Amino acid sequence: MVPERFKWMSEKIPFWLRFVSPLYGDIVLSVRARLARNIKGQKFPLFLNDESRMKIFTLIHDALTSIKELQGLKIYDMSELEYLERKFLLERHLISQDLLKDGKGRGVGIDMEEKISIMINEEDHLRIQVFYPGFMFEEAFMKIMEIDDLIGSTLEYAYHKKYGFLTSCPTNTGTGFRISCLLHLPASVITGRIEEIINYSFSKDLTVRGYYGEGSEVLGNIFQFASLRTYGRSEEEILSHFKQSVYKIMDMEREERDKLMKDSKELIEDRIARSLGILKTAKLLSSKEVMEYTSHLRMGVGLNLLNMNIEKLNEILLLNQPAHIQILFGKRMEEQERDKFRGLLVRTRLNLS
Amino acid sequence: MENLKDLCEKCKKNAAEVKLVLYIEGKKKIMHLCKVCAEEESMGVNMPPPSPPVPKKKPPLLKPEEDLMCANCGFKLSEFLRISKFRCEKCYESFEPHTTKILSQYHKASGHKGKVYTGVYSPNKEFKLKVLKRALDEALKREEYERAARIRDMIKEVEKKYGS
Ligand SMILES: [Zn+2]
Ligand SMILES: [Zn+2]
Numbered sequence: 001m002v003p004e005r006f007k008w009m010s011e012k013i014p015f016w017l018r019f020v021s022p023l024y025g026d027i028v029l030s031v032r033a034r035l036a037r038n039i040k041g042q043k044f045p046l047f048l049n050d051e052s053r054m055k056i057f058t059l060i061h062d063a064l065t066s067i068k069e070l071q072g073l074k075i076y077d078m079s080e081l082e083y084l085e086r087k088f089l090l091e092r093h094l095i096s097q098d099l100l101k102d103g104k105g106r107g108v109g110i111d112m113e114e115k116i117s118i119m120i121n122e123e124d125h126l127r128i129q130v131f132y133p134g135f136m137f138e139e140a141f142m143k144i145m146e147i148d149d150l151i152g153s154t155l156e157y158a159y160h161k162k163y164g165f166l167t168s169c170p171t172n173t174g175t176g177f178r179i180s181c182l183l184h185l186p187a188s189v190i191t192g193r194i195e196e197i198i199n200y201s202f203s204k205d206l207t208v209r210g211y212y213g214e215g216s217e218v219l220g221n222i223f224q225f226a227s228l229r230t231y232g233r234s235e236e237e238i239l240s241h242f243k244q245s246v247y248k249i250m251d252m253e254r255e256e257r258d259k260l261m262k263d264s265k266e267l268i269e270d271r272i273a274r275s276l277g278i279l280k281t282a283k284l285l286s287s288k289e290v291m292e293y294t295s296h297l298r299m300g301v302g303l304n305l306l307n308m309n310i311e312k313l314n315e316i317l318l319l320n321q322p323a324h325i326q327i328l329f330g331k332r333m334e335e336q337e338r339d340k341f342r343g344l345l346v347r348t349r350l351n352l353s
Numbered sequence: 354m355e356n357l358k359d360l361c362e363k364c365k366k367n368a369a370e371v372k373l374v375l376y377i378e379g380k381k382k383i384m385h386l387c388k389v390c391a392e393e394e395s396m397g398v399n400m401p402p403p404s405p406p407v408p409k410k411k412p413p414l415l416k417p418e419e420d421l422m423c424a425n426c427g428f429k430l431s432e433f434l435r436i437s438k439f440r441c442e443k444c445y446e447s448f449e450p451h452t453t454k455i456l457s458q459y460h461k462a463s464g465h466k467g468k469v470y471t472g473v474y475s476p477n478k479e480f481k482l483k484v485l486k487r488a489l490d491e492a493l494k495r496e497e498y499e500r501a502a503r504i505r506d507m508i509k510e511v512e513k514k515y516g517s
Pocket of ligand 1: 363366
């Protein structure tokens, strides 16, 4: 049997996957802000035994539930969840790989809209995260600062005038603030400009995580860009510096899209049509195929070659992941069977208009 | 004899079917993976950005008498230089001057700038308005009127919530 605890969540689409506007929705999938915080007078989580970790978990749990503005938060203890359930939360970006591993006294607080995820006893006592769709950097920034003010006036943080907020890893010291976004860059991958984009990002102090196949292989063309430094610059400086770089990357992607439209419009139209055909009819689909073909469709919408709801593509991207399929259909499955149910899921969602 | 199919680099069990180019923390890597591992790996792009590693330089050789210890938690400087993680908040001061050196080398900056923590709740109205007004200018300059309208609403909301 598959646990039912997250069935309700599997059936709805989180706020950060909503479609914002045609201006950026086809390039900027989502935005995430993060703060690393620790409680004064306690050793950092990596160095705590189960018992002290559980004590801190309770301390944070009680503090969070006492905050009026955070009443909607549901707090989960990782050790009470099955592996499949933790995997599900991981696929929704709500926990990290670290929390996937079992551990007493580790957990996460999530609000109903999935705008907020507060990880407890990850590398730091608190990892506050907020998620927003499209280019909603300001919304994310305001939200996370507000949550930080609320928690910081309920619990006492470890802070030092000279160093700023004290974190376990020196790469997070200072503001503890990191801003990141997921960008969809298919045209730059096709034309090869992605190399320039990546070198540009490094020169601007951004980290990039991305995956794509070479040649005919495509894997969604989605890249995560994140700010790197946390110390010696203010949160708003980090934000504004990051936004400037994202604008520049978006402009480069748009240039490549224009080029493709001028030089190889037929080829692009063909790719979009084939992708739609396969997704609407295939009986077995791997997640690699879903990522590849939905990427073509997303680009098609951006180029006005296809009239389709981007939210539907976002939804498919989320739901087609392994743990999601199992929780959604209420059945434990191996890879081959998942391909069958993935096909069913995608077919149904796309033919439903 | 025909070329044997390469094995997946991750699980070393299944045949590699997908060639992935990936960028992790500044390094380009090409991996040959099976379908299952490619699926797992490709999810990594959605992970919360982890703490970037501290660039590995040879930690300075400490003579035993140069090693420091945090009086609060007993953590040794030599141990910190090896794993690049502090054990408690007092380690920061205990390991000076190494702390300052590491922070300024990694972040290319000196001294904390940004939010000052007091422990007392404050709505930070001026700060919020400053950030929003800057974003509004930026949106208008780029002729993104939809976004500009959203930011205007946010400005109104801040002014309403905290009084003008
Ligand atoms: Zn494998
Ligand atoms: Zn210490």
